[in-house]
Amino acid sequence: MSEWSDGCVQGLATEAQAELWDGIRHFSNCIPVTARDVEQMRLVTGWNALQRHQLALVNHGMTLLYRDTQRSYSWEVIELWSHYYALQAESYQKVLDTTGTELMFEILKAVPKITEFKTRISNERLPGCGATKMYVTFQARDFMVWARLSRDQELVAKLRGAIYNVMNRAPVPFRYFEQDFLFSLLPEYVNKGAAAQRLLGMINGDEVGFHDERLELALCEIQKPSLVMTAGSAFEDVEFMGLGHFMITPQGSGLARALEQGAQEHLRTDIPVLAAEAAASS
Numbered sequence: 001m002s003e004w005s006d007g008c009v010q011g012l013a014t015e016a017q018a019e020l021w022d023g024i025r026h027f028s029n030c031i032p033v034t035a036r037d038v039e040q041m042r043l044v045t046g047w048n049a050l051q052r053h054q055l056a057l058v059n060h061g062m063t064l065l066y067r068d069t070q071r072s073y074s075w076e077v078i079e080l081w082s083h084y085y086a087l088q089a090e091s092y093q094k095v096l097d098t099t100g101t102e103l104m105f106e107i108l109k110a111v112p113k114i115t116e117f118k119t120r121i122s123n124e125r126l127p128g129c130g131a132t133k134m135y136v137t138f139q140a141r142d143f144m145v146w147a148r149l150s151r152d153q154e155l156v157a158k159l160r161g162a163i164y165n166v167m168n169r170a171p172v173p174f175r176y177f178e179q180d181f182l183f184s185l186l187p188e189y190v191n192k193g194a195a196a197q198r199l200l201g202m203i204n205g206d207e208v209g210f211h212d213e214r215l216e217l218a219l220c221e222i223q224k225p226s227l228v229m230t231a232g233s234a235f236e237d238v239e240f241m242g243l244g245h246f247m248i249t250p251q252g253s254g255l256a257r258a259l260e261q262g263a264q265e266h267l268r269t270d271i272p273v274l275a276a277e278a279a280a281s282s
Contacts, residue, residue, distance in 0.1 A: 020248075024229070025049050029222040033057045033196050033232075033240055035179055038127060041065060042075055053218040060177075060186065061195020061240075062126055062134065066214040079128030080210045084198075086129040088189040095172050096123050096133045099185060103138060103166045110162035111155055117142040124184075135190050138163065141181035159183075177236060193239025200228070200243055 024030070030049035034041065034057070041058045056065040056075060064081035067073060089096075104121050107114060119140045123133035140159070147156045160178075167174045167185055175191075177184040201207030202215075204224050209215060230237075230244035233253035241247040249255045 028229075029225070031055050031057065031199070033061060033192055033237075035060050035177065035192065035236070037124075038063060038065065038075065038077060051221055053214070053221045055199070055215075055218045055222075057192070057195055057199060059124075059126060060135075060190045061192040061198075062190060064199070064215070066218060068214075068217070076214065077127045078212050078215055080212055081215075082126040082129050085134065085189055086126060086132045089132050089134050089187070092172065092187050093133055095170065096136055096187075099166060099170055099174075100136050102169070103136060103163065103185070106162040106166050107138065107159060110158045113155065114140065114143050114159070117146065119143060135187060136185045138183040139181060140183070144181040179234075191239070192236060193243070196240035196243055 025048070029051050031054075032041075032047060036044075037059050041056060047056075052069050054067050054069060057063070058065060062082055062085045064078040065075040066078050067075050100121050100123055117140065119138065119142075121136070121138050124135050124137055125132060126134055143159075144156070147153065160183075163176065163183055163185070167176055170185075173188055174185040175188070177186055198207060202209040203219060203222050209219070227246075228244040229246045229248060230241040231248040232238070232241045233250055233255060235254065235258070237249075238255070241249075
């Protein structure tokens with residue numbers, strides 16, 4: 001449904017699903033919700049919603065972007081949105097530092113071969129929030145490409161296991177997030193679903209917002225929706241997808257495959273129970 005700046009299609013939408021999107025965008029206000037960061041969102045050239053004042057939630061919902069398509073298609077950061085999360089992150093600064101250090105040692109111990117590849121552990125920050133650390137990431141693009149080409153899933157499993165070990169030992173709760181070649185440990189305040197709910201509350205007038213002319217222009221154009229449709233493809237999307245009246249997922253998504261497997265397991269486990277009940281009643 002959208003493309004990167006190099007022309008590669010982003011997402012799993014089929015031609016029919018893209019046609020559905022093309023129809024919906026003519027009579028609705030569309031807001032992307034993504035784990036991608038600001039620069040990655042700026043590389044997406046095919047996001048072609050039609051409203052003038054557009055919003056986007058990026059960085060797992062912790063950054064709110066705005067653009068006025070009559071002036072420019074370049075996204076601007078509404079920094080006041082992020083201050084809400086930076087305040088919550090202040091008490092996590094020491095934990096994030098120690099978690100990053102422990103993650104490095106745990107990964108090196110579990111997967112020594114990873115030293116042959118360029119990797120990076122960092123504490124991610126938000127635009128407009130200074131040096132406040134928000135969550136821990138481990139980037140292993142070269143290693144993951146090599147593992148896929150060599151079909152060495154055992155080492156990938158060890159890498160994930162090392163990250164899980166650090167997460168489970170941490171003094172505060174973390175959520176595990178993996179996308180492409182990036183692995184993240186997210187504190188509880190990093191939550192796409194909660195961020196989408198916060199924005200939807202402002203759109204509906206149920207939650208007090210903050211003064212920013214760009215946000216006010218967008219909210220004025222969107223107004224209170226009579227129907228909310230959500231779309232996603234990953235398990236992390238389920239929480240914010242549940243905010244809509246209808247949920248949409250591409251047929252080839254991980255969500256769709258999990259639903260299909262769950263349905264098959266449900267049918268298989270139900271059959272013996274039903275047979276036993278029938279035998280008992282006879």
